[in-house]
Amino acid sequence: MEKFTKIISKAIPLAIENIDTDQIIPARFLKATDKKGFGDNVFRDWRFDKNGIPNTAFSLNNPLYSGSILIAGDNFGCGSSREHAAWALVGYGFKVIVSSFFADIFKGNALNNGLLPLQVSPGFLTVLMDTIHKKPETEILVNLEKQIISIADTNLFENFEIDPYKKTCMINGYDDIDYLLSKKEMIEAFETQRK
Amino acid sequence: MSKTLFDKIWDQHVVDSIKDGPQVLYIDKHLIHEVTSPQAFNELKDRSIPVFRPDQIVATADHNTPTINQHLPIKDALSKNQLEQLSKNCSDNNITLYELGHKYNGIVHVMAPELGITQPGMTMVCGDSHTSTHGAFGAIAFGIGTSQVAQVFASQCLLLKKPKSLRVTVNGKLKKGVLPKDVILYIISKLGTNSGTGYFCEYAGNVFEDMSMEGRMTVCNMSIEMGARGGMIAPDQTTFNYIKDKQFAPKGIDFDKKVAYWKTLPSDIDAVFDQEYIFDADDIGPMITYGTNPGMGIKITETIPEENNSSFKKSLEYMNFEAGSSLIDQRINYVFIGSCTNSRIEDFRVAASFIKGKQKAENVTAWLVPGSKQVEAQIIEEGLKEIFDNAGFELRQPGCSACLAMNDDKIPKGEYCVSTSNRNFEGRQGQGSRTILASPLVAAATAVEGKIIDITKQLN
Numbered sequence: 174m175e176k177f178t179k180i181i182s183k184a185i186p187l188a189i190e191n192i193d194t195d196q197i198i199p200a201r202f203l204k205a206t207d208k209k210g211f212g213d214n215v216f217r218d219w220r221f222d223k224n225g226i227p228n229t230a231f232s233l234n235n236p237l238y239s240g241s242i243l244i245a246g247d248n249f250g251c252g253s254s255r256e257h258a259a260w261a262l263v264g265y266g267f268k269v270i271v272s273s274f275f276a277d278i279f280k281g282n283a284l285n286n287g288l289l290p291l292q293v294s295p296g297f298l299t300v301l302m303d304t305i306h307k308k309p310e311t312e313i314l315v316n317l318e319k320q321i322i323s324i325a326d327t328n329l330f331e332n333f334e335i336d337p338y339k340k341t342c343m344i345n346g347y348d349d350i351d352y353l354l355s356k357k358e359m360i361e362a363f364e365t366q367r368k
Numbered sequence: 369m370s371k372t373l374f375d376k377i378w379d380q381h382v383v384d385s386i387k388d389g390p391q392v393l394y395i396d397k398h399l400i401h402e403v404t405s406p407q408a409f410n411e412l413k414d415r416s417i418p419v420f421r422p423d424q425i426v427a428t429a430d431h432n433t434p435t436i437n438q439h440l441p442i443k444d445a446l447s448k449n450q451l452e453q454l455s456k457n458c459s460d461n462n463i464t465l466y467e468l469g470h471k472y473n474g475i476v477h478v479m480a481p482e483l484g485i486t487q488p489g490m491t492m493v494c495g496d497s498h499t500s501t502h503g504a505f506g507a508i509a510f511g512i513g514t515s516q517v518a519q520v521f522a523s524q525c526l527l528l529k530k531p532k533s534l535r536v537t538v539n540g541k542l543k544k545g546v547l548p549k550d551v552i553l554y555i556i557s558k559l560g561t562n563s564g565t566g567y568f569c570e571y572a573g574n575v576f577e578d579m580s581m582e583g584r585m586t587v588c589n590m591s592i593e594m595g596a597r598g599g600m601i602a603p604d605q606t607t608f609n610y611i612k613d614k615q616f617a618p619k620g621i622d623f624d625k626k627v628a629y630w631k632t633l634p635s636d637i638d639a640v641f642d643q644e645y646i647f648d649a650d651d652i653g654p655m656i657t658y659g660t661n662p663g664m665g666i667k668i669t670e671t672i673p674e675e676n677n678s679s680f681k682k683s684l685e686y687m688n689f690e691a692g693s694s695l696i697d698q699r700i701n702y703v704f705i706g707s708c709t710n711s712r713i714e715d716f717r718v719a720a721s722f723i724k725g726k727q728k729a730e731n732v733t734a735w736l737v738p739g740s741k742q743v744e745a746q747i748i749e750e751g752l753k754e755i756f757d758n759a760g761f762e763l764r765q766p767g768c769s770a771c772l773a774m775n776d777d778k779i780p781k782g783e784y785c786v787s788t789s790n791r792n793f794e795g796r797q798g799q800g801s802r803t804i805l806a807s808p809l810v811a812a813a814t815a816v817e818g819k820i821i822d823i824t825k826q827l828n
Contacts, residue, residue, distance in 0.1 A: 195791070195793040203431075204403075207406075251661070252793060253772075255403075255513075276562070277595070281516070338386055349515070350415070350519055353392065354417070354523060356525070363383045
C-alpha cells in the first residue's frame, strides 16, 4: 500500500447524495481477476452514454475540474461490498474522497487501499462544494498527520477524525495482513482454548 | 452485566484488542464466490502466505453464472475465466467448492443456510454485503471487502472496531398479503439508507418470532440497505427445527449440546441498545419502491412523496415518475423473482399460490430464478414448476441473475422491472434499467396483470 501523509490538490465536485458502489463501478465490469484497469470505468454510466460518448455535463468530464480529491454528497459508497469501487477510484487517480458520511464497508475498503475517506461536517461540505463550483482552481490541503483539511488562501479549515490504528497504517503504508500474521500464535492459542 | 445477542457472540470471538484501536475478531466460517475472491488469492500468492484454515471456507459460483443451459460451456470468456480461477484457487488450497452443476450449488446466502453450514453463535463473513442474511440464525454475519477476504485467508481473523447496537422491534399482527419483504422495505422506508451505518441491528418482537427462517433471512438480508453491517434475530425453536438434520448440522448428542448453548444467546431482558426503533405491524402494507435507493419505498396504495432536493429529483427523473402520483396501473414488462433476498422455496410457494390457474400477461417477460439447486429440485418436487409452466412463466437455473445483471440476465434500457431483489440503484439490473422492489406476491400479481395492481383488494 502507498504511504499517505499530506496532499495539496484541486478537487472535483460531485454533489449527489447516496452514491452507491454500483455507480462507482457497475457490476458488468467486475469480471476481471486482478485489480488493474478499473479506473477506466469509474462512474462509467454517468461519464458516458450507452454508445460510449462522454457526458459533458458530468463533473469528471468538465475540463474546469481536476485533481486527486473528490468532493461527494452524503452517504458515499453505500450498497455492494465490492472493493472494485475503491480500486476504480484509486485507478482513476483519486487519493482522497471527502463526504459528510461514508458507508461502512466502502470506508474500510478505501482505507485498505491507501484512499482516504475524509468525513467533514455537512456545513463544511457545503462550503467546499460552493468554493469549488465558484473557483474550480482552488487548492485543497489535506494533512493526515495533523488531521486537518483546509482551503488554500482562506482561513477555512476543519479537523477530521480517523481511527489511530488506521492512521498509522496509512502513514506507513502498512496493511492489516502484516499485523494479523504477527498475531498467529495468539490466534492458534485462541483456537486451542475454544476446543 | 447484561448483554445483547450481538455482545455475547462478539465477545466470545475476540482474540486480542489493540489499545485505542480495533479488535482481532476470530471468524468461524468464511464463504467465498468467484467475483470478490480472485484478487485475494493473488495477494496471498504474491506474498507467499498460505491459506490458514481452508476447512473453514466454503465456496460457490453464483454471481456470474448463466441461468440457462448450465451444462454447456460458458460463452462469455471473462466469466468463464473467473469461474475457472475459482475452481483452480479452491483446488490449489483444498477449499470445498460447490461449482456450477453441483447438487449444492447456489447463491451463497441461500446455499449455506440450507446445508446447515450457518448456525447460531457463529461469526461468518463473505465478500458480499448481503452476508447479513445469515444473521437470521442468530449469527454475527457481515460482508467484507477483498482485502479483508485476504486477511481471513491468511489468519482466520479480521481487525474490526466493535459496532454500536441497534434494535428494531415490530409487534402486532401482519395484515393479509404483507410478507417479510414488506416488513423490511417498510422499516428502511421509515429509517432511511444510512440510519444503520456503524450499527449491528437486532430485530425483535412477535412479528419476527412468528416468521419462518426463510422470512427472517429476507429481513436480515436487507439490513445493509439501511447501512447496518449486519442484522440478527435471536435463535429459537424455529431456528433449531430448521437446522436439525441439515447436511452439515451437528447430529445426535452434539446437536442437543449445541441447542443448549444456542439457548443462552438471546439478548438479556435488561440489555441496553445504543439505538431503538419500534413499529406497529398494523401500519405495514404491501410495499413498493419508486426511486433509486431501497429507502425510497411506499405502500402500494400510497402516492410518491414530494421532496425538494436535487438527489431526490434526479432519482425520480431516472425512474420517469412524478411526485404525487400513484404506481397503481403502471404498465410493467419485466418481472424477476429471485436473488438472495427472495429465492427460497417459500417465496416460490407464495408466487405459485397466486399464479395457480391464472396466466402471465402477454406483455410481461417473467424470470423465476431459484436460489439454489436444492430449491430448484424442491420447486419441481412440489409441483410448482407445473403451475409456473402452465401460466407461461420461465423457471431458470440458480444464480444471482438479474439482481445485479453480471450475466446475460439484463433488463433493457428504460424498462421497468418489478423485482424481488434488494437494490433499485440506477442501472443495477442492466444499463438504464428501472427497478421497482417488491415482495414475491406483488411481483407475481404484476406478472399476471401486466401492470402494478392494488394487491390488497384481491386479498380482502
